[in-house]
Amino acid sequence: MNITLENKDALNAVVKVDIAKEDYSDKVEKVLNNYRKTANIPGFRKGKVPKGLVKKQYGQSVLVDEVNKLLQESLNNYLTEEKLDILGNPLPKPQDNFNWEDDDYSFEFELGLAPEFEVSLDNKEPITHYVISADDEMIDNQIKMIQKQYGKIIAQNEVKEGFNIEGTFHNPEAEIEQDASFNIDEVEGKTNKKKLIGAKTGEQVTLKSTKLFKDTATLASKLGIDEDKAEGLKVDLTLTINEVNEQVPAELNQELFDKYFGEGEVNSEEELKERIKADSEKTFAQQGDQQLLNDVTEYLVENTTFDLPAEFLQKWLKVQGEKELTDEEAKEEYEKSEKGLKYQLIEGKIINQNDLQVQAEDLKAMTKERIKMQMAQFGQTDLPEEQLDDIANRVLSNQDEAKKIAEQAMSQKLLDFYKEKLNLKEEKLSYKAFIDKVYK
Missing domain, CATH: 3.10.50.30 (Transcription elongation factor, GreA/GreB, C-terminal domain)
Incomplete structure (x- = not known):
């Protein structure tokens, strides 16, 4: 077997895989021998079917199957060993004169290569980080809502x-x-x-x-x-x-405080307002951070210049879904996803260059914090550590859930990194002012 790479330009290449008869013949022979032992063909006892008959009936399909397995395995190993950073998946090139009756085969695949680029975190114009406060009107409205809820x-x-x-x-x-x-x-x-x-x-x-x-x-x-x-x-x-x-509406008294926050958590109207303010601003901080992440993403995409193998990616998008797209649909899909793909590449470079990693303890800590927040909504604020650990372990045993939490933990690491490295300016404003400024 021989695998060669031809770079067409900085973003496109063709990999050629040559497979000779000796690369696959033993595998095909082994499969056919197994078929011979188990095949049920009328007129012959099990295990006594003539080898020629087995080959005639199954030889072509076994050959195709084994060559394709060998091809995929060899191609994947080559890409890994050569550390080729590709976008999408290799696309097989059409071959008009291909013939499975031949002994030796050649396959060609188009590759879209990830571009080389540098990421600068030296932004002269500061990016705004919104710090959102809960004003008196919002706190009063929240109190009215609580009174109404328990009225x-x-x-x-x-x-x-x-x-x-x-x-x-x-x-x-x-x-x-x-x-x-x-x-x-x-x-x-x-x-x-x-x-x-x-x-x-x-x-x-x-x-x-x-x-x-x-x-x-x-x-x-x-x-x-x-x-x-x-x-x-x-x-x-x-x-x-x-x-x-x-x-x-319910009266503002200790009975109401205990019902809403848990017994003894809030003991006066003044404490009630302080608690509502603190809880609201904790939620607002998450919204401010998310907006910062959005703005940083926009900044990095706009200020990190590189090209993508657009033609290749449109071809790949055309065939990678369940239903093949038209050329126009593939182009439209590419244009919609281009900015997101660019940020994925930028984010990946930042993560690798700065060794940002999510450890098992990060996942556990984030999961436990979320459990605490969820339980607090039902008035349970003092869950034993052992019980918290048990719930967190059960949540993380779900692979989909663990993957989702890992992605969120990495987003938090990136956010902390951006806060440390980028030139930011804080702007304090009310929640209403934040909504008016950002979303209108």
Whole structure:
């Protein structure tokens, strides 16, 4: 067997694999002998089938199978031994004159080679790292949400501001007959709201579908229809009021604190606000870090210049899925994935050059931290270390879950590395300001 490599340019190469008869003949012979021992062919006892007959029936398929096995094994070993950094997978070149009746075979594969490049972490213009705070308005709204969550529902006979309505919407012509639940404050139109205020349980109220709720999606949900049908819907709706309920918020007292955070965790309104602020800002820190990672990714892709074997990758994308793509589809798919592929190469170089590794203890620590956060949501904040270890081991025994956590742990290592090496500037702002600035 002989394997040779021809570089077409810096990003493309062709590897040629020459397989001679002596490379595969023993393997084929061995398989055919095994077939002869086990084959059930009418007219012959098991194990007594003539070798020529076995070869005639199975020889071609065994030959093809064994040569292909040898080819794949040899090619993979060659790529590994030569330390060729390829993109995608080798693509076999078509051979019009190929003949399995020959004794010796030649196969050629196109390779897309990873480019050579350098990554600079010397950014003169600082990248913003957002530090997000929980302002008083957000904390107050969170407290109201907690009070509402643990409050009481009291049945009423008449609709008033802030009350919940359980009713049925009717319109036979529009084929609407739907039970719905909503708060009077969700009603947008002044005329509709005016008709509802003061209405009593058991009464029917005629409402306009226009401006009934804040958007088409909400209207569609409440009326039980598709959004397409709800878009521009202008009909009269009869609402039969089945129930009217007032939601009375829970009092801010020790009973509420214990229910929400666990017994003795919070002991005053001041501590409540401090806890909400700390918990919120811990979540916001994750969002700020994710945005930093997004911005660093954008910076590195834009400021690290190299080419990819675009033509090869489009060919590879065309055939690597379950369904073969057209040339246009493959080109479109490549254009969508080009930036992501470039960052994968940049990230890989940063990881290798700086020896960033995820150790078993990193996975265990991250898994245990996540378990603690999940259990805290159910008021369990003091899980014994032995129990934490046991749960973490069970989670990591799932290969898919372990892989996912490993990827997240590497993202955290990269994030810590970027924070240390890149020129960053902190910008402190409220959560609302962050959303307005980043997402609008």
